[in-house]
Amino acid sequence: MKLTRRYRFSASHRLHAPALPDADNIRIYGKCNNPFGHGHDYVMEVVVRGPVDGVTGLVVDMRSMDDLVRCEVVDAFDHKNLNTDVPEFGRTVPTSENLAVAAGRRLRNAWKERFGDVPALEKIRIHETRRNIFELLL
Amino acid sequence: MKLTRRYRFSASHRLHAPALPDADNIRIYGKCNNPFGHGHDYVMEVVVRGPVDGVTGLVVDMRSMDDLVRCEVVDAFDHKNLNTDVPEFGRTVPTSENLAVAAGRRLRNAWKERFGDVPALEKIRIHETRRNIFELLL
Amino acid sequence: MKLTRRYRFSASHRLHAPALPDADNIRIYGKCNNPFGHGHDYVMEVVVRGPVDGVTGLVVDMRSMDDLVRCEVVDAFDHKNLNTDVPEFGRTVPTSENLAVAAGRRLRNAWKERFGDVPALEKIRIHETRRNIFELLL
Amino acid sequence: MKLTRRYRFSASHRLHAPALPDADNIRIYGKCNNPFGHGHDYVMEVVVRGPVDGVTGLVVDMRSMDDLVRCEVVDAFDHKNLNTDVPEFGRTVPTSENLAVAAGRRLRNAWKERFGDVPALEKIRIHETRRNIFELLL
Amino acid sequence: MKLTRRYRFSASHRLHAPALPDADNIRIYGKCNNPFGHGHDYVMEVVVRGPVDGVTGLVVDMRSMDDLVRCEVVDAFDHKNLNTDVPEFGRTVPTSENLAVAAGRRLRNAWKERFGDVPALEKIRIHETRRNIFELLL
Amino acid sequence: MKLTRRYRFSASHRLHAPALPDADNIRIYGKCNNPFGHGHDYVMEVVVRGPVDGVTGLVVDMRSMDDLVRCEVVDAFDHKNLNTDVPEFGRTVPTSENLAVAAGRRLRNAWKERFGDVPALEKIRIHETRRNIFELLL
Numbered sequence: 001m002k003l004t005r006r007y008r009f010s011a012s013h014r015l016h017a018p019a020l021p022d023a024d025n026i027r028i029y030g031k032c033n034n035p036f037g038h039g040h041d042y043v044m045e046v047v048v049r050g051p052v053d054g055v056t057g058l059v060v061d062m063r064s065m066d067d068l069v070r071c072e073v074v075d076a077f078d079h080k081n082l083n084t085d086v087p088e089f090g091r092t093v094p095t096s097e098n099l100a101v102a103a104g105r106r107l108r109n110a111w112k113e114r115f116g117d118v119p120a121l122e123k124i125r126i127h128e129t130r131r132n133i134f135e136l137l138l
Numbered sequence: 139m140k141l142t143r144r145y146r147f148s149a150s151h152r153l154h155a156p157a158l159p160d161a162d163n164i165r166i167y168g169k170c171n172n173p174f175g176h177g178h179d180y181v182m183e184v185v186v187r188g189p190v191d192g193v194t195g196l197v198v199d200m201r202s203m204d205d206l207v208r209c210e211v212v213d214a215f216d217h218k219n220l221n222t223d224v225p226e227f228g229r230t231v232p233t234s235e236n237l238a239v240a241a242g243r244r245l246r247n248a249w250k251e252r253f254g255d256v257p258a259l260e261k262i263r264i265h266e267t268r269r270n271i272f273e274l275l276l
Numbered sequence: 277m278k279l280t281r282r283y284r285f286s287a288s289h290r291l292h293a294p295a296l297p298d299a300d301n302i303r304i305y306g307k308c309n310n311p312f313g314h315g316h317d318y319v320m321e322v323v324v325r326g327p328v329d330g331v332t333g334l335v336v337d338m339r340s341m342d343d344l345v346r347c348e349v350v351d352a353f354d355h356k357n358l359n360t361d362v363p364e365f366g367r368t369v370p371t372s373e374n375l376a377v378a379a380g381r382r383l384r385n386a387w388k389e390r391f392g393d394v395p396a397l398e399k400i401r402i403h404e405t406r407r408n409i410f411e412l413l414l
Numbered sequence: 415m416k417l418t419r420r421y422r423f424s425a426s427h428r429l430h431a432p433a434l435p436d437a438d439n440i441r442i443y444g445k446c447n448n449p450f451g452h453g454h455d456y457v458m459e460v461v462v463r464g465p466v467d468g469v470t471g472l473v474v475d476m477r478s479m480d481d482l483v484r485c486e487v488v489d490a491f492d493h494k495n496l497n498t499d500v501p502e503f504g505r506t507v508p509t510s511e512n513l514a515v516a517a518g519r520r521l522r523n524a525w526k527e528r529f530g531d532v533p534a535l536e537k538i539r540i541h542e543t544r545r546n547i548f549e550l551l552l
Numbered sequence: 553m554k555l556t557r558r559y560r561f562s563a564s565h566r567l568h569a570p571a572l573p574d575a576d577n578i579r580i581y582g583k584c585n586n587p588f589g590h591g592h593d594y595v596m597e598v599v600v601r602g603p604v605d606g607v608t609g610l611v612v613d614m615r616s617m618d619d620l621v622r623c624e625v626v627d628a629f630d631h632k633n634l635n636t637d638v639p640e641f642g643r644t645v646p647t648s649e650n651l652a653v654a655a656g657r658r659l660r661n662a663w664k665e666r667f668g669d670v671p672a673l674e675k676i677r678i679h680e681t682r683r684n685i686f687e688l689l690l
Numbered sequence: 691m692k693l694t695r696r697y698r699f700s701a702s703h704r705l706h707a708p709a710l711p712d713a714d715n716i717r718i719y720g721k722c723n724n725p726f727g728h729g730h731d732y733v734m735e736v737v738v739r740g741p742v743d744g745v746t747g748l749v750v751d752m753r754s755m756d757d758l759v760r761c762e763v764v765d766a767f768d769h770k771n772l773n774t775d776v777p778e779f780g781r782t783v784p785t786s787e788n789l790a791v792a793a794g795r796r797l798r799n800a801w802k803e804r805f806g807d808v809p810a811l812e813k814i815r816i817h818e819t820r821r822n823i824f825e826l827l828l
Contacts, residue, residue, distance in 0.1 A: 001235055004271040010543075012426030012453035012495070019745050028746055030753075036495030039426035039453000041543060055157050056166055057233035059272075063168075081426070081450030095747035097691055129424075129455060133694040134749075139787055142823040148405075150288030150315035150357070174357030177288035177315005179405060193709050194718055195785035197824075201720075219288070219312030267286075267317060277511055280547040295607050304608055306615075331433050332442055333509035335548075339444075371609035373553055409556040410611075415649055418685040469571050470580055471647035473686075477582075562819075564702030564729035564771070588771030591702035591729000593819060633702070633726030681700075681731060 002049045002122065003059045007069055009078035012039035013094040037081065042096075043127035044073065044103060050119025060119045068114055072106045096128040100136045108138050140187045140260065141197050145207055147216035150177035151232040175219065180234075181265035182211065182241060188257025198257045206252055210244045234266040238274045246276050278325045278398065279335045283345055285354035288315035289370040313357065318372075319403035320349065320379060326395025336395045344390055348382045372404040376412045384414050416463045416536065417473045421483055423492035426453035427508040451495065456510075457541035458487065458517060464533025474533045482528055486520045510542040514550045522552050554601045554674065555611045559621055561630035564591035565646040589633065594648075595679035596625065596655060602671025612671045620666055624658045648680040652688045660690050692739045692812065693749045697759055699768035702729035703784040727771065732786075733817035734763065734793060740809025750809045758804055762796045786818040790826045798828050 014037040015029040025033045032038070046069055050059050080086060082094035088102040104124050111121040126134045152175040153167040163171045170176070184207055188197050218224060220232035226240040242262050249259040264272045290313040291305040301309045308314070322345055326335050356362060358370035364378040380400050387397040402410045428451040429443040439447045446452070460483055464473050494500060496508035502516040518538050525535040540548045566589040567581040577585045584590070598621055602611050632638060634646035640654040656676050663673040678686045704727040705719040715723045722728070736759055740749050770776060772784035778792040794814050801811040816824045 001238065002273040003235075004273070006269045010452050010454055012451045015747075017745050017747070028748070028751070031493035034493050034495070034499070036498040037426045037451065037453070038424050038493040038495065039451070039455075040424055041453075041455050052233075052235040052239065055155050057153075057155070057231035057236045058166075059235055061166070062270075079445035079448050079452040081448070081452065084450040085448070093747035095742075097693075097742040097749055098747045100691065101742065131696045132752075135692040135694070139790065140825040141787075142825070144821045148314050148316055150313045169355035172355050172357070172361070174360040175288045175313065175315070176286050176355040176357065177313070177317075178286055179315075179317050190785075190787045190791065193707055195705075195707070195783035195788045196718075197787055199718070200822075217307035217310050217314040219310070219314065222312040223310070277514065278549040279511075280549070282545045291609075293607055293609070304610075304613070328509075328511040328515065331431050333429075333431070333507035333512045334442075335511055337442070338546075369609035371604075373555075373604040373611055374609045376553065377604065407558045408614075411554040411556070415652065416687040417649075418687070420683045466647075466649045466653065469569050471567075471569070471645035471650045472580075473649055475580070476684075562728050562730055564727045583769035586769050586771070586775070588774045589702045589727065589729070590700050590769040590771065591727070591731075592700055593729075593731050631721035631724050631728040633724070633728065636726045637724070 001052050001059050002047055003119075004045050004047045005062070005065065005069075007044045007046065007074050008041065009044070009074050010039060010041045011077050011080050011082050012037045013082040013089075014038075015093055015095060017093050018091065037083065040128055042077075042099070044069075045125040045127070046107065047122045047124070048119040049122045060115070064114065068110050069107065072110045073103045076106070077103075096126050096132065096134045100124060100126045100134045104136050104138050139190050139197050140185055141257075142183050142185045143200070143203065143207075145182045145184065145212050146179065147182070147212050148177060148179045149215050149218050149220050150175045151220040151227075152176075153231055153233060155231050156229070175221065178266055180215075180237070182207075183263040183265070184245065185260045185262070186257040187260045198253070202252065206248055207245065210248045211241045214244070215241075234264050234270065234272045238262060238264045238272045242274050242276050277328050277335050278323055279395075280321050280323045281338070281341065281345075283320045283322065283350050284317065285320070285350050286315060286317045287353050287356050287358050288313045289358040289365075290314075291369055291371060293369050294367065313359065316404055318353075318375070320345075321401040321403070322383065323398045323400070324395040325398045336391070340390065344386050345383065348386045349379045352382070353379075372402050372408065372410045376400060376402045376410045380412050380414050415466050415473050416461055417533075418459050418461045419476070419479065419483075421458045421460065421488050422455065423458070423488050424453060424455045425491050425494050425496050426451045427496040427503075428452075429507055429509060431507050432505070451497065454542055456491075456513070458483075459539040459541070460521065461536045461538070462533040463536045474529070478528065482524050483521065486524045487517045490520070491517070510540050510546065510548045514538060514540045514548045518550050518552050553604050553611050554599055555671075556597050556599045557614070557617065557621075559596045559598065559626050560593065561596070561626050562591060562593045563629050563632050563634050564589045565634040565641075566590075567645055567647060569645050570643070589635065592680055594629075594651070596621075597677040597679070598659065599674045599676070600671040601674045612667070616666065620662050621659065624662045625655045628658070629655075648678050648684065648686045652676060652678045652686045656688050656690050691742050691749050692737055693809075694735050694737045695752070695755065695759075697734045697736065697764050698731065699734070699764050700729060700731045701767050701770050701772050702727045703772040703779075704728075705783055705785060707783050708781065727773065730818055732767075732789070734759075735815040735817070736797065737812045737814070738809040739812045750805070754804065758800055759797065762800045763793045766796070767793075786816050786822065786824045790814060790816045790824045794826050794828050 015032040016025050048060055052059055082089050092098050121138050123137045153170040154163050186198055190197055220227050230236050259276050261275045291308040292301050324336055328335055358365050368374050397414050399413045429446040430439050462474055466473055496503050506512050535552050537551045567584040568577050600612055604611055634641050644650050673690050675689045705722040706715050738750055742749055772779050782788050811828050813827045
């Protein structure tokens, strides 16, 4: 049995690769390279997989899961400027791809410690907008 | 080729594990343990997989599929109280996990009899709310 | 300036008018007359109207509004059986029309006391499902 | 006949009223007062009203309407930091209320010049998130 | 109390004003002037207004309303080519504006006969796509 | 890392298998066999898979991807009558299954030429309506 649970956070970012000249940054990121940044309402889906408990009928204790996901990711990203407020993006461009990598790394470590392997943390998905969805196996 | 088809049903339930003391039931299920129950508008997705027929251009005859899914699952759950109206939940807690197990069992047997292995019934998904989605391979 | 703010609650109900014979109840309410009830995920929209504050740029203090709406309506209806858990439906059929009337009455009184006439509480809308929306001027 | 047409733009902002002490800003705007800002995917609905042209069957030439709305509002707000990139928010807090006021003022002037009174520009709505919708009569 | 109820139909159309030269048709309707037509999944909202019945708790008998709307509009438009299958569009361009006018005329007459003035038929809305919504007072 | 990107197109079609007698066509396709056709607003999701570039933080250059998908598929299907305007459906029934096959074939060839194997084109999904989704591995 797999459970997909959805979380939301709003954040701003600016896409700019410091290793590249300005002209390349403009060509690659277009409007997303605007110097003062812009923002999105992100949706993050966390997928876990495990057996259904015979007594409770549940795959995971959802309150523990919510505590973990909020504490590790949502509170760190929500209503934040990703470039300045989140340490992972000091030198890394905060594209949704890298956002998924950073969120995945934070979740994986905390999940192992709290839940072990059952249920297993399977993947996360970041919906940047309705049109772009990024998925990372964990 | 895979086809995912969506069905909807509205039902009420109360989450209460008779094997556990009341304090545990309240701790585990929270508001869902309310004695008189509450309700949801469920979405069920049924995923089938098979080749495209060379003449009709179809993977499955959708009217037969609808008849089967409605007769086996939707009519049995829609506008019902899961705890009292659905035999599977006499002793089993009607969580969405167990709802998926019950719906999957009903579909698998009927599907085999009606369609055999082509197209194959691959999985079902129960959307409890927009935030929680349960998936079961069949 | 008008602000529409959305709230959600899940509840179960049974539609049955005690003043009518059973045959009429079945004819009028169809599946919704099922004796053990069924449920929905309701959306309630609360519409308020007022001037924009020159200093804060806000029409209403949203935290106060949320406290009031949650306390008066959401907490009273969410994860409840409307027929047995909500006093207004002891003798009144819990249709979405009557749900809007009950929610409106609860909000109107509390709103007057807390906010007076500015901003004004203008109307509420109950989305029973995606297909049916009920609106009441307050 | 009324036509409602939807536009989207993504922007970042920080809610901070310079006339108020920091403690009040934090109390009033909460997480939205975060110093480095955050962002949203806004939806703007523009409502126009007029007779249906007997020959073309249209209320408004949609290409002219799109050009006007994009040029006056969408291009000015999309992928921008509202506080630093939009002149109206030099001293005014970029709440969605003030965003609606600014967008409405920009549209009203340009609309009068381009279309006159037929069709009439009736109102705009700013959807800040799925939960908060702001409406302004023009 | 107002009730908004949603109906759906899929239809194809071609936008071409026979009174205008081809160049104007292309300029005005763009891709919608394609000679062999294209299609949409329309949503039609019907808004009625009336008192809540003291016994049933309902504004309108929904089954009668559905029968009327389906019979008068949905069955006539659904899975049809509006230009060739619907008499109103023999000489009138099937824009969504004219679709709303045609649907409104059909509903108004039938509603008066079946329901009289209580509940009153207030307006209809045609959602052509997510971006364009047409509203007509009846 | 997988990226799913959404595209939309509106088209009309008629489902009719020339190899079958009329009675069978009516039985199999129902209203979709209507002689003058009808239409839908299709959503096509294109899924690609590849590593995240260490400098740009991107899986694929989205502008190149959009150019390719628009040029190969969207422009060929959008605002078109699939039966008469798209060569693949001269003799093949334009069901969504066959639409996915045709779109997949167009994309696969062009993708190989433009991007090679990194990122890889993994699958496409055609959403015919909200209820039916077709998925094809490429």
